[in-house]
Amino acid sequence: MIFSINSGLLDACVLAILSRSDEYGYRLTQEVKQVMDISESTLYPVLRRLQKSGWLTTYDQPFQGRNRRYYRITSEGLSQHTLYLSEWKEYRKRIEGIFGGESTL
């Protein structure tokens, strides 16, 4: 992938996925991998950081004799998600302005 992902964008993607429904680690990773070229190893630190920030919580659910750890977005996480969305729209507008040849100055 030509365009690299910074940690802010990665956080925003994880929060966006979890804003729709709770997910467990494997599925969350697969979903993020569809849009980003990341190895699984980078997602655990991201999830842990988001959890420490209070933007998501975890709960365990038994599945075929073992545990699945689900991640759920908190209300703080949802407002952070809203902030990321508006930031992204602003950023996209400026990038597309340059791509489209319009002067934004």
Place this chain on the structure above:
Amino acid sequence: MTRKEFMQELRDRLSPLPPNEREAALSFYEEYFDEAGPNREQEVIAELGSPASVASRILADHAVKEARESPYNPRKGFSAFWAVLLAVFAAPLAIPAVVLIVGLMIAGIAVVIAIGATAIGLLVGGVALFVSGFFGLFATPATALILFGAAFLLWGLGKIVFVIVGAVLSLLGQTVSWFFDRFKGDSYAR
């Protein structure tokens, strides 16, 4: 490398973490292997990369968090320890030195007060001589004139002593405040 080997190496490399942090990280990867299934084991290992790189990312993240949470405080315990030790060993020298300095300061203040009293005495004496000379002016004019002269002499001397005492006092004040500023500055710098 098998899943078991991978997880064992990861566990070893995460040993700097607190036990609960380490178990949380390990269970994430255990679960990931479980979800991927035994058929994808080698694929997952290839995706994850070496246990060393996985561990270093987790440890780096942990280190950043630790650095943010604990305020930077270099050698705090160390310097306190050395300050106490230094104070203990310096006491035989420092206590007499402090006594000496305080004694000198008291002596200096006493000298200044004595000189000040002398100056006041000179002024008062001058006034007294002038007054007594004035009363004797008509009876013994010569004596009165000598007394007047002496009175003016004492007055002049008194004024000079006053000026000198004032200068000494302000110099003393500056020295003391300089000394305490320096002392304060030193203790803050530590």
